[in-house]
Amino acid sequence: MQTIALVSQKGGTGKSTLAIGLAIAAMQDGHKVCLLEADPQGTVSNWRRRRAQAEPAVETVADGAEFAHRLPFLARCGVTLAIIDTAAGHSAAAEAAIGAADLCLIPARPSPADIEAAAPTLAAVRAGDKPFAFVLNQTPVRSFRIADAAGALSDTAISLNASGVVALPYIVLRNDQQDALGAGLAVTEYALGGKSAEEIRSLWRWVSSRLAVAAPAEARIDLGAAAANSEADLRAAG
Ligand SMILES: Nc1ncnc2c1ncn2[C@@H]1O[C@H](COP(=O)(O)OP(=O)(O)OP(=O)(O)O)[C@@H](O)[C@H]1O
Ligand SMILES: [Mg+2]
Numbered sequence: 762m763q764t765i766a767l768v769s770q771k772g773g774t775g776k777s778t779l780a781i782g783l784a785i786a787a788m789q790d791g792h793k794v795c796l797l798e799a800d801p802q803g804t805v806s807n808w809r810r811r812r813a814q815a816e817p818a819v820e821t822v823a824d825g826a827e828f829a830h831r832l833p834f835l836a837r838c839g840v841t842l843a844i845i846d847t848a849a850g851h852s853a854a855a856e857a858a859i860g861a862a863d864l865c866l867i868p869a870r871p872s873p874a875d876i877e878a879a880a881p882t883l884a885a886v887r888a889g890d891k892p893f894a895f896v897l898n899q900t901p902v903r904s905f906r907i908a909d910a911a912g913a914l915s916d917t918a919i920s921l922n923a924s925g926v927v928a929l930p931y932i933v934l935r936n937d938q939q940d941a942l943g944a945g946l947a948v949t950e951y952a953l954g955g956k957s958a959e960e961i962r963s964l965w966r967w968v969s970s971r972l973a974v975a976a977p978a979e980a981r982i983d984l985g986a987a988a989a990n991s992e993a994d995l996r997a998a999g
Contacts, residue, residue, distance in 0.1 A: 762836035763972050764843045766862035768886065771878035772849035774868040775898035777804035778938055779964075780846040783866075784817050785947035786965035792842040795835050797822050799858055800848035811945030825857025832861055851881075859886055863975050864968065865893040866928070871900050871910030880917050887921050892975045896964065897931040907931055928971075930963050 765783065767776040777800070784794045794817040798805040809819040822831065822845075835843055845862065847855040859865055865886045869875040879895065886893045895914045900907050911927045918926060932938075933956065941951035948957040 762832070762840050762843060763863045763975075764832060764845065764861055765968065765972070766845040766847060766855075766858040766865050767868065768847050768855050768859060768865055768882055769867050769869065769875075769879065770850055770855075770882045771869070771875050774849075774870055774875055775896070775932070776800075776849075776868055777808075777846050778942060779866065779868055779896060779898060779932070780805060780844050781808055781942060782938070782947050782949070782961040783965055783968060784842075784844050786949050786961050787842050787844075787969070788817060789949060789962075790965060790969070793840050794818075794842045794844065795820060795840045797828075797831070797843055797845045797858075799825065799852075799854040800846055802848060805846050808942055808945060811943070813945065822854065825852075825854035825860075828857050828861040856885060856889075859889045859891055862891055864972055865889075865891050866896050866968070867893060868896045868898045869910070869914060871897060871904070871906045876910060876913045876917065879914060880921070883917060883921055883923070887923060892971065893923070894926045894928040894968075894971060896928045899934040900931045902933055928964060928967050930960050930967075932960050932964065933957065 767780045769776055780796060784796050788794050796805050796817050796819045798819060799822045805819055806821060822828065832843055845858040847858050867879055867882050869879045897907065897911055914927050918924065935957045937948050937952050937955050937957040941948045944951060948955065948961050952958055
């Protein structure tokens with residue numbers, strides 16, 4: 762099992778939206794996914810309540826110390842990908858999520874405030890010596906701001922002695938993203954032929970290839986074995 766943490770101290774950057782989008786794209790790619798919500802705001806749990814489909818499981822985590830036993834338990838239940846959504850601001854749970862993650866994703870909008878706010882988040886990720894990538898989210902379709910923002914985020918990384926990493930593609934601000942979550946779906950279910958869906962699928966492919974590099978060989982995912990473990994197993998064991 763591998764673990765992704767969505768982290769940004771700035772609020773509203775898209776942590777929950779991208780956690781959900783990537784969770785469903787990964788499921789559609791054959792993963793057994795569990796979303797872990799470490800944000801008392803409850804965005805992911807509220808989305809789960811609106812959702813008719815049985816998967817993915819959503820579990821709330823009240824205390825970051827829980828990751829140490831919850832994640833190995835999920836792995837034993839056949840989960841192949843855990844995605845942790847964290848709260849904005851500085852929290853012990855977000856720090857623990859970073860510590861538990863194989864890859865940290867830091868969403869940022871192409872605005873000076875978000876780019877400035879990315880620095881302390883990245884510092885926390887670097888302190889944990891974790892692979893990371895920025896995800897430029899809520900971008901306009903076309904604007905000089907996008908390239909400027911990507912450049913500024915790369916500079917932020919370089920100033921912290923990390924190679925500049927901005928995930929591709931950038932995720933455009935579109936109504937689909939909001940409407941999908943309102944319907945308890947992800948964009949790749951809500952408008953699967955749409956541009957937002959294609960962006961999220963491509964982002965998942967990018968993330969998946971980063972995870973393949975980040976994972977120690979013995980931890981690489983055996984999707985065949987995972988498929989044998991049913992949702993019923995997970996619930997029964999829980
Ligand atoms: N690509 C996008 N296109 C359109 N709307 C988006 C996109 N990404 C996020 N949003 C919207 O922006 C708002 C903030 O997104 P989201 O809740 O995912 O951010 P967050 O980082 O989880 O926020 P918080 O810090 O409060 O937890 C939501 O209303 C969401 O629907
Ligand atoms: Mg959120």
